[in-house]
Every structure is written in structure tokens, then in C-alpha cells.
Amino acid sequence: MNQKKLVVLTGPTAVGKTKLSISLAKKIGGEIISADSMQVYRHMDIGSAKIRPEEMDGVRHHLIDVLDPSESFDVVRFQQLAKKAMEEIASRGHIPILTGGTGFYIQSVVYDIDFTQAETDDAWRRELEAEKDPAVLHAMLEAVDPEAAAAIHPNNVRRTIRALEFHHQTGLKISAHNQKERSRTSPYLFCYFVLTQERSRVYEKIDARVGQMLEEGLEAEVRALKEMGLTKDMTSMKGLGYAEMLRYLDGEIPYEEAVRLIMRNTRHFAKRQLTWFRREKEVTWIDKDDYGEDDDKILEVMLQILKDRKILSSDPGIDAADSEDAQ
Numbered sequence: 014m015n016q017k018k019l020v021v022l023t024g025p026t027a028v029g030k031t032k033l034s035i036s037l038a039k040k041i042g043g044e045i046i047s048a049d050s051m052q053v054y055r056h057m058d059i060g061s062a063k064i065r066p067e068e069m070d071g072v073r074h075h076l077i078d079v080l081d082p083s084e085s086f087d088v089v090r091f092q093q094l095a096k097k098a099m100e101e102i103a104s105r106g107h108i109p110i111l112t113g114g115t116g117f118y119i120q121s122v123v124y125d126i127d128f129t130q131a132e133t134d135d136a137w138r139r140e141l142e143a144e145k146d147p148a149v150l151h152a153m154l155e156a157v158d159p160e161a162a163a164a165i166h167p168n169n170v171r172r173t174i175r176a177l178e179f180h181h182q183t184g185l186k187i188s189a190h191n192q193k194e195r196s197r198t199s200p201y202l203f204c205y206f207v208l209t210q211e212r213s214r215v216y217e218k219i220d221a222r223v224g225q226m227l228e229e230g231l232e233a234e235v236r237a238l239k240e241m242g243l244t245k246d247m248t249s250m251k252g253l254g255y256a257e258m259l260r261y262l263d264g265e266i267p268y269e270e271a272v273r274l275i276m277r278n279t280r281h282f283a284k285r286q287l288t289w290f291r292r293e294k295e296v297t298w299i300d301k302d303d304y305g306e307d308d309d310k311i312l313e314v315m316l317q318i319l320k321d322r323k324i325l326s327s328d329p330g331i332d333a334a335d336s337e338d339a340q
Contacts, residue, residue, distance in 0.1 A: 016200065016201055016202035017099070017103055018103075018201065018202050018203070019108075019109055019201040019202070019204075020037070020043065020108060020111070020203065020206070020319065021048075021110075021119055021123060021206060022034050022037065022110060022111070022208065023048065023111075023112070023113060023114055023116070023205075023207055023208070025114065025209065025215050025283035026062075026219060026279060026282060026286065027215060027218040027221075028208050028210055028218070028301070029208065029301065029306075030112055030113070030208055031064055031068070032308065033208065033308050033312065034110055034112040035068070035069065036308060037110060037312060037315060038072040039070065039071075039072060040312065040316060041316070041319065041325060042106075042107050042108060043109065044073040044075065044102045044108075044109060045072060045073070045074045045109075045110050045112050046075045046076055046095050046098050046099065046102075046109055046111050046112070047074060047075065047077050047112065047113050048076075048111050048112060048113030048118045048119050049061065049113040049114065049118075050091075050118065051063075051249070051252040052076070052113075053077065053078075053079055053080050053086055054078070054082045055081055055082065056081075056237070056238060057234070057238070057249060058234065059226050059229050059230055059234045059254075060226060060231050060234060060253070060254035060255050060258070062222065062226070063078075064077070075094075075095075075101075075102075076091070076095065076098060082249040083242075084249075086249075088118055089121075091115075091118045092121040092128070095111070095118075099122075108324070114286050116286060116289035116290060116293070117289070119205075123201065123203055123205065124197045124198075124199050125199070125200050126197070141174045141177060141178075147167055147168050147169075147173070150170060151167040151173055154177055157177070157180050158176060158180055158186040158188050160188035161176045161186060161187050161188040168251075171248065171251075175187070176188075199295075202323065204297060204318060204319055204324055205295055205296045206297050206299055206318075207297070207298050208299050208301065208311075209298060209299065209301070210300060210301040211302050212284075214302070215283055216280050216283070219276065219280055219283060223279065226254060227272065231254060231258060232261075232262075235258040235262060236262055238255070239259065239262055245260075245263075253275065253282060254275050254279075257278065258271055260274075297318060299314065
């Protein structure tokens with residue numbers, strides 16, 4: 014049986030994944046699935062650095078603008094939506110390109126992680142959700158699964174509760190479960206590219222992106238969301254840029270502090286992303302500095318790797334032409 018093909022293009026925030034993913038998709042006849050926890054939401058464009066329709070350059074994108082900001086979104090729902098999109102893409106003779114920076118989301122698809130083992134105990138979940146101090150929940154997790162606690166940011170309440178739920182239901186550590194899942198054999202013929210760059214350069218790009226978001230109207234975007242009734246307890250409003258700006262609008266911190274926190278927290282996030290990707294197996298690292306930040310050179314290398322892995326034919330133009338015929 015032929016394995017279905019999958020290309021992953023990821024890396025730390027602001028490294029330049031979006032532009033390269035468009036070029037790659039056009040070369041190989043691909044469609045892009047956004048592996049991002051924020052771009053899935055409507056009305057959240059600036060803070061999520063969401064690709065604009067005119068930037069898509071004719072390449073079809075999936076999992077962008079599919080939920081209202083009041084809705085919850087997690088890895089289980091992402092996996093369901095992504096697998097459905099992959100089936101649609103394959104039916105058109107195209108290659109799905111999973112692009113974004115949420116490592117756990119990517120892993121859930123590449124290795125088809127099973128999330129059915131722990132069923133939800135609604136009463137216990139409500140009890141956990143009633144605890145307003147994230148530090149208390151994180152301490153509870155550290156007591157039963159220190160490995161998971163080390164991997165989950167103390168402010169990531171949703172993942173902390175999920176890990177506590179798993180232990181409550183199964184008596185097992187979710188860290189051990191995840192390690193077991195990571196050792197699974199992927200059902201796909203895939204290539205997992207991680208785009209990276211010297212850390213100080215990535216941090217410069219992050220600060221520049223935050224500055225651009227502020228110029229484009231991040232404050233007004235968050236103010237509009239607040240007026241729509243969205244609150245800091247909702248999944249969407251915990252995103253980088255949104256949480257900090259909301260604190261400013263709620264009068265908790267000055268504007269300058271909100272900006273400082275957005276930049277700092279985004280840099281910390283980029284660092285955690287790289288730590289995650291280093292744990293992954295079968296990853297192909299591409300350092301932009303090795304190619305003078307020249308996307309054309311990087312694309313050439315990626316295409317050769319895809320041919321070597323038999324994901325592309327010897328002439329990528331054939332794959333692109335075939336996919337056009339399937340449209």
C-alpha cells in the first residue's frame with residue numbers, strides 16, 4: 014500500500030515560514046494546512062500574523078478563519094480538522110504542506126497520536142477549571158508528573174489540566190504516554206523541515222514583527238475583540254500579543270509594559286519551539302544563515318531532499334503539473 018505524502022515546514026516564530034511555504038507549494042503542487050493555534054480564529058488577524066488572501070498567491074490554505082474567537086480549540090480538534098483537510102487535498106492529487114509553529118499540533122498529525130485513552134471526567138474538569146491560580150494547577154501536575162510539568166509552561170492552563178486529567182483517568186503519566194506516542198511509526202511518507210536561524214537574528218525579527226503589529230493596529234484589534242465580549246479566560250485571548258494587550262486595556266499594566274511583555278514572551282516562545290523541535294525524530298534542519306537568507310537557494314535544497322525521499326518525482330515540475338490537472 015502506498016503511503017500518503019506529507020510535507021512539514023516549521024520553525025520558530027518570525028523565522029520566515031509563510032513566504033517559503035507559498036514558494037514550496039507552487040513548486041510541488043501543494044496546499045497548505047495552518048498548524049497554528051491562533052490563525053484558526055476569525056477577527057484575529059494582526060496578532061496572529063495571519064496570511065492575507067493576496068499573499069496566498071493562488072495557493073489554497075486550510076484551517077484559517079474557521080472558528081469564532083469564543084470557541085475552544087485544542088490539539089484534538091486540530092488533528093481532526095487537519096486529517097480531514099489532508100484527505101481533501103489528497104483527493105485532488107495535491108500534497109499537503111503542514112506549516113506553522115505549534116509543535117504538538119504537528120506531532121499529533123505526523124505520528125497520528127491517539128488521544129482516546131483518557132475520557133473526560135466533567136465534574137473533575139470543572140473543579141480544576143475553578144482554580145484561578147495557574148501556579149496551583151502546575152504544582153499539582155509537578156507532584157504527579159514532573160516531566161510533563163517541565164515541558165508545559167505554568168501559564169498554559171489548558172495543557173496543564175489535560176495532563177492532570179490524563180493522570181486522574183488512567184493513573185499514568187501523560188509524559189510517558191507522549192513519549193510512547195512519539196516512538197510510533199508515521200503512517201505517512203513525510204519530510205519534516207525545521208527552518209532556523211541564529212537566535213539573535215530571530216529575536217530581532219520578533220521585535221520587528223511586534224513593532225509592525227502595533228503599527229497595523231493590534232491595540233484596536235484587541236479592543237474590538239474585548240467589545241465583542243471576549244475575556245482573558247477564553248482560549249483565543251491567551252494567545253501571544255492578545256493576552257498582554259488585553260491586560261493593558263483592562264488597566265492592569267501600562268502600554269509600554271504590554272509591548273515589552275509581548276516581545277519578551279514571544280522570544281521565550283521561540284526558544285521553547287526550538288527545544289520542542291530538537292526532541293523530534295526524523296527532522297531535517299535548514300539554517301537560513303547557511304544560505305545567506307536566500308529563499309531560492311533554500312527552496313532548491315528542499316526540492317532535492319523531497320526528491321531523494323521519493324516524495325517528489327525527479328522533476329518537481331511534473332508533480333506541479335499533475336496537481337494542476339487534478340484541480
